[in-house]
Amino acid sequence: MTRRAPLTLDDRPVPLEWKSALMLTVLTVAGLGMFAWPLFVAAPSPSGLGDASPFIFVALLPLLIFLVLAQISEKGIDAKALAILGVLSAINAALRPLGAGTGGIETVFFLLILAGRVFGPGFGFVLGCTSMFASALLTAGVGPWMPFQMLASAWIGMGAGFLPNRLFGRWVRGKAEVALLVVYGIVVAYLFGAIMNLWFWPFVTGPSMGADAQLAYIPGGPLLENLTRFAWFTLITSTAVWDTGRAVANTVLIVLVGAPVLAAFRRTVRRAVFAPDIEFVQP
Amino acid sequence: MTSVVKRFFMPRSLHPGAWWGWAIGCAVVASRTVNPILLGLLIAICCVTVQVRRTSAPWAMAFRMYLYLACFIIVLRVGFRVLFSAAGPTVVLRLPVVTIPGLPSVRLLGPVSAEALVGAGGSALQLAAMVVAVGAANALANPKRLLAAVPGALYEWGAVVVIAISVFPQLAESLVRVGRARQLRAETGKGAHLIRNVAMPVLSDALDRSLILAGAMDSRGYGRSAPVSPATRRATSALLILGSLAVCVGAYGLLDTGVTPVWAGASMVAVGVVVAVAGLKLSGARAHRTRYRPDPMAAPEWVVLGSGILACVGMVVVSIAQPLVAYPPTQPLGVPPVSVGALLAVLVLLVPAALAPSPQRWPSGSVTVTADHAPDRQPLTLRGAPR
Numbered sequence: 001m002t003r004r005a006p007l008t009l010d011d012r013p014v015p016l017e018w019k020s021a022l023m024l025t026v027l028t029v030a031g032l033g034m035f036a037w038p039l040f041v042a043a044p045s046p047s048g049l050g051d052a053s054p055f056i057f058v059a060l061l062p063l064l065i066f067l068v069l070a071q072i073s074e075k076g077i078d079a080k081a082l083a084i085l086g087v088l089s090a091i092n093a094a095l096r097p098l099g100a101g102t103g104g105i106e107t108v109f110f111l112l113i114l115a116g117r118v119f120g121p122g123f124g125f126v127l128g129c130t131s132m133f134a135s136a137l138l139t140a141g142v143g144p145w146m147p148f149q150m151l152a153s154a155w156i157g158m159g160a161g162f163l164p165n166r167l168f169g170r171w172v173r174g175k176a177e178v179a180l181l182v183v184y185g186i187v188v189a190y191l192f193g194a195i196m197n198l199w200f201w202p203f204v205t206g207p208s209m210g211a212d213a214q215l216a217y218i219p220g221g222p223l224l225e226n227l228t229r230f231a232w233f234t235l236i237t238s239t240a241v242w243d244t245g246r247a248v249a250n251t252v253l254i255v256l257v258g259a260p261v262l263a264a265f266r267r268t269v270r271r272a273v274f275a276p277d278i279e280f281v282q283p
Numbered sequence: 284m285t286s287v288v289k290r291f292f293m294p295r296s297l298h299p300g301a302w303w304g305w306a307i308g309c310a311v312v313a314s315r316t317v318n319p320i321l322l323g324l325l326i327a328i329c330c331v332t333v334q335v336r337r338t339s340a341p342w343a344m345a346f347r348m349y350l351y352l353a354c355f356i357i358v359l360r361v362g363f364r365v366l367f368s369a370a371g372p373t374v375v376l377r378l379p380v381v382t383i384p385g386l387p388s389v390r391l392l393g394p395v396s397a398e399a400l401v402g403a404g405g406s407a408l409q410l411a412a413m414v415v416a417v418g419a420a421n422a423l424a425n426p427k428r429l430l431a432a433v434p435g436a437l438y439e440w441g442a443v444v445v446i447a448i449s450v451f452p453q454l455a456e457s458l459v460r461v462g463r464a465r466q467l468r469a470e471t472g473k474g475a476h477l478i479r480n481v482a483m484p485v486l487s488d489a490l491d492r493s494l495i496l497a498g499a500m501d502s503r504g505y506g507r508s509a510p511v512s513p514a515t516r517r518a519t520s521a522l523l524i525l526g527s528l529a530v531c532v533g534a535y536g537l538l539d540t541g542v543t544p545v546w547a548g549a550s551m552v553a554v555g556v557v558v559a560v561a562g563l564k565l566s567g568a569r570a571h572r573t574r575y576r577p578d579p580m581a582a583p584e585w586v587v588l589g590s591g592i593l594a595c596v597g598m599v600v601v602s603i604a605q606p607l608v609a610y611p612p613t614q615p616l617g618v619p620p621v622s623v624g625a626l627l628a629v630l631v632l633l634v635p636a637a638l639a640p641s642p643q644r645w646p647s648g649s650v651t652v653t654a655d656h657a658p659d660r661q662p663l664t665l666r667g668a669p670r
Contacts, residue, residue, distance in 0.1 A: 044463075133444055
């Protein structure tokens with residue numbers, strides 16, 4: 001039996017051409033800055049803006065995400081890709097409340113990882129955005145945290161799309177693929193927890209707490225000092241329960257249903273045939 | 284004259300953008316003060332407005348969740364303060380100091396002072412007021428109409444979210460069908476079997492249906508874009524890329540206040556936003572929209588939006604002119620000062636509760652019928668139907 005070669009980038013439902021890739025890079029750098037600003041920013045000056053910068057980011061980040069999405073859809077997107085994105089966003093939105101509140105077991109990410117793997121980085125990026133947005137509208141609620149969750153899960157979906165198809169000269173399929181995705185799932189579970197904590201940290205502990213609070217954020221403090229404080233904050237408050245719960249959930253779900261879900265996605269790709277239109281030419 | 288007034292107050296649901304604008308105004312007002320009196324007033328105004336102007340739609344009923352979340356934020360923030368460090372002059376509670384073995388520099392608990400509690404409470408109330416404001420917008424604005432108002436540049440992604448929201452109830456129905464099929468086959472598997480025999484069929488069903496839906500969408504012209512010249516396309520991309528770069532550089536300038544002046548960063552952000560919005564506008568030319576069921580921006584919408592903008596401007600002025608009112612000191616303890624200007628800036632937000640037209644209410648004693656397949660349509664009311 002011959003194994004079909006995996007889809008090339010051109011066949012993918014949400015293609016990323018160089019302009020989209022450029023804007024994604026800009027968004028990624030800016031987004032990292034907007035998550036990690038507490039570590040780099042000088043102490044707020046009394047010049048009127050004060051510590052309003054996190055609130056400015058809450059307004060600017062959605063705009064940047066919208067710009068990238070507008071560029072990605074600039075040439076129009078196939079209706080099949082739209083329909084699959086919509087359905088998968090609905091499933092993700094339905095999965096989200098299943099896990100919420102039960103010891104950090106988060107059920108959102110495994111489907112995002114599997115979909116990003118099969119449908120490609122562009123699709124994974126958009127799916128991360130739309131499923132967080134849809135679930136915010138349906139169940140979880142819209143809030144200032146939403147753009148940041150959207151970006152973080154979009155990165156997770158996009159990263160899954162960039163995982164290699166060939167490793168050491170062999171196709172990554174079957175058990176090797178599930179193993180690769182499990183490792184990726186564990187890594188992103190901890191990274192997601194850390195990065196959302198980093199966003200949340202100055203709000204919860206706050207500059208008003210003063211420098212004598214050992215886990216609080218010091219505005220304009222030295223990078224290493226703040227980094228140590230943050231590491232202890234995230235270790236004590238969430239790593240043991242929330243992040244580990246998320247990593248375990250990702251692992252168990254990918255091991256249990258990874259192979260059949262990947263197969264179902266690949267079957268959908270074959271049925272939908274995301275390829276350029278067929279043209280008939282005179283012989 | 285009376286007809287103008289009558290038309291103004293005619294019961295209808297407002298443009299969702301008006302309510303979101305008002306709520307963002309509330310959030311900006313909250314971001315410019317930590318005065319507990321002003322923030323408490325702001326939260327009360329949000330609650331009153333929601334109570335008076337919401338419908339009985341499911342999204343309007345979720346407001347309570349936002350209030351719970353706001354309470355949770357206050358408890359969490361004050362709790363963190365007590366846990367990490369709440370020392371100060373007026374000690375109200377003495378807790379034992381806990382150290383983590385092997386890490387002498389981290390001390391938890393310890394004496395709790397009233398000043399620390401008031402300070403943490405003020406900034407927690409600020410965050411809570413923002414959450415309540417967003418919750419109010421969620422309760423007052425119809426999310427489906429908001430998606431209909433999505434700019435043309437994001438037309439495809441708006442369609443995706445609409446599909447997601449419409450497909451959501453179908454998943455439950457799919458689950459029931461798979462369950463019935465299992466009963467007919469007398470399957471009793473549990474645990475991992477449940478995933479293979481229930482979750483996978485539901486997923487495959489959803490994927491298959493999505494391709495059927497795509498066929499239906501294709502035949503009706505969804506996801507189609509109008510022809511755009513290559514020159515326009517290049518201009519669009521250039522505007523989008525330049526706009527996002529300018530916004531990023533400006534935001535960096537805003538943060539790096541030590542080197543660049545604030546106005547330079549702010550004007551860079553403003554230029555970036557203008558360029559980006561122009562790019563979005565140009566990119567929206569490829570999406571053709573229906574002209575049926577328009578959401579007008581009429582006088583009531585402008586009243587609601589205007590009250591939000593006025594309050595924003597007022598509070599920014601107050602926070603610069605009267606910093607002691609906007610950011611009252613926690614030491615020495617005392618009632619935080621308020622000024623007429625600050626109170627007016629917050630009270631302007633109460634205007635929509637009085638002046639916005641009320642949403643359609645259905646008289647009691649009538650039967651309301653909502654078609655399952657079109658839950659966003661106006662419900663059909665049969666008057667005089669038996670109870």
